[in-house]
Amino acid sequence: MRTLTDLEIIESVLRGNINDFSTLISRYKNRAFSLLLKMLRNRMEAEEALQDSFMKAYNNLHSFRKESSFGTWFYRIVYNTGLTRLNSRSHKAERQLDSIEEFENTDSFRYEEGNGSVNEILHELIEKLPFNYRMVITLYYINGYNCAEVAELTKNSESNVKVILHRARTALKDKISLLNLEKELI
Amino acid sequence: MNHLNNEELNRLIDDPVQSEYSLHIKECPECRWKLDELKNLHAAMTRLEPDAAPEYFEHKVLEAISRSINQEFRMPLFIKSIITLFSLLIFLSVGLLFISSGSAASGNADNYRMIFDKYSGMIGIAMNHLLDSKFSSTILLGFLAMFTMSLYFLFEKIRALSK
Numbered sequence: 001m002r003t004l005t006d007l008e009i010i011e012s013v014l015r016g017n018i019n020d021f022s023t024l025i026s027r028y029k030n031r032a033f034s035l036l037l038k039m040l041r042n043r044m045e046a047e048e049a050l051q052d053s054f055m056k057a058y059n060n061l062h063s064f065r066k067e068s069s070f071g072t073w074f075y076r077i078v079y080n081t082g083l084t085r086l087n088s089r090s091h092k093a094e095r096q097l098d099s100i101e102e103f104e105n106t107d108s109f110r111y112e113e114g115n116g117s118v119n120e121i122l123h124e125l126i127e128k129l130p131f132n133y134r135m136v137i138t139l140y141y142i143n144g145y146n147c148a149e150v151a152e153l154t155k156n157s158e159s160n161v162k163v164i165l166h167r168a169r170t171a172l173k174d175k176i177s178l179l180n181l182e183k184e185l186i
Numbered sequence: 187m188n189h190l191n192n193e194e195l196n197r198l199i200d201d202p203v204q205s206e207y208s209l210h211i212k213e214c215p216e217c218r219w220k221l222d223e224l225k226n227l228h229a230a231m232t233r234l235e236p237d238a239a240p241e242y243f244e245h246k247v248l249e250a251i252s253r254s255i256n257q258e259f260r261m262p263l264f265i266k267s268i269i270t271l272f273s274l275l276i277f278l279s280v281g282l283l284f285i286s287s288g289s290a291a292s293g294n295a296d297n298y299r300m301i302f303d304k305y306s307g308m309i310g311i312a313m314n315h316l317l318d319s320k321f322s323s324t325i326l327l328g329f330l331a332m333f334t335m336s337l338y339f340l341f342e343k344i345r346a347l348s349k
Contacts, residue, residue, distance in 0.1 A: 018251060022244035033239035047240055054247045055254070119235050141231045166196035173227050182223070 006070040010061060025054055028071060031143050032078045034123075038138045039082035041127055049085055053078045075143050079153055118184065125175055133168035136161055190217045199228050269339045272332045 004012075004023065012020040032053060036046040056077050064073055116124070126134050135154060139145040147165065151158040176182055190198075190207055198207055198221060211218050240246075 022248055025244040025247055029239040029243050030236040034236035037237050051247055051250060055250060058251055122234055123237060141234055142236050166193055169196055169227060170192040173223055
């Protein structure tokens with residue numbers, strides 16, 4: 001059976017077949033959840049924000065212009081939803097404390113052999129990166145954005161995004177070396 | 187020999203055919219080793235699976251959507267009921283007035299006027315007794331709001347019919 005494209009699903013949902021929206025949810029929920037989890041670093045809050053994002057997407061589906069892919073359009077909603085939550089007072093303080101020195105000096109991450117898959121360890125390490133680093137890394141590697149798209153979304157210049165991506169990659173590699181995880185991870 | 191810095195090594199990941207650095211990489215084992223490590227990390231990151239969203243999440247979202255749609259429909263129905271009741275009240279009042287004045291021709295005018303005056307007088311006295319001026323103004327405001335809503339409803343109805 002032929003898999004329906006995102007556009008075909010959207011047209012069907014707009015015709016009133018609400019249940020077809022679940023196919024779109026299945027396609028994008030994990031990547032969107034990853035982005036929110038990296039932004040908010042709180043599972044419960046990420047789940048709430050994910051539901052908000054899908055509700056916003058559903059309510060604004062008629063305004064989706066089809067110039068970009070649904071994914072790009074939807075992740076923008078997700079990013080902005082996460083950002084709104086992040087800008088609440090409680091998170092502002094947390095964000096100010098975010099720094100690369102903190103990441104480099106952190107000893108909160110302890111690896112024991114057999115303790116988590118490569119995937120889990122990498123996610124945990126990314127979560128400990130400073131906000132800008134983990135956003136660029138997540139959007140680039142998990143959400144499949146290119147540098148220009150990350151720049152547009154995060155309101156940064158493309159060259160700046162490339163620098164952040166390079167620094168984030170180096171910081172991750174250094175952390176992996178420091179924890180002697182080269183064999184396990186890379 | 188000057189080694190490549192992290193930025194230059196990273197640029198080689200994004201664009202592996204950067205000739206200005208490729209010669210150095212060929213000749214320098216230390217930089218080659220660092221580059222290989224970065225390449226391996228890049229490859230591992232490309233294979234990275236996203237975090238798993240909660241199970242049955244689709245169901246949860248669809249339920250929330252259905253709830254919001256139901257709420258959307260419930261609210262206008264509630265407003266419509268009030269407006270319908272209010273319109274009925276106006277209709278009956280106007281009808282009573284019409285009967286009392288229109289029946290003048292039939293010769294029963296005094297009878298109807300008397301009934302109308304009697305009942306409206308009774309309602310007036312009851313209102314004066316039960317409600318002080320503060321309450322009366324609240325009720326007046328309530329009627330004004332209902333009247334505005336009636337106009338809005340009428341406007342929406344005309345707009346819907348003209349589509």
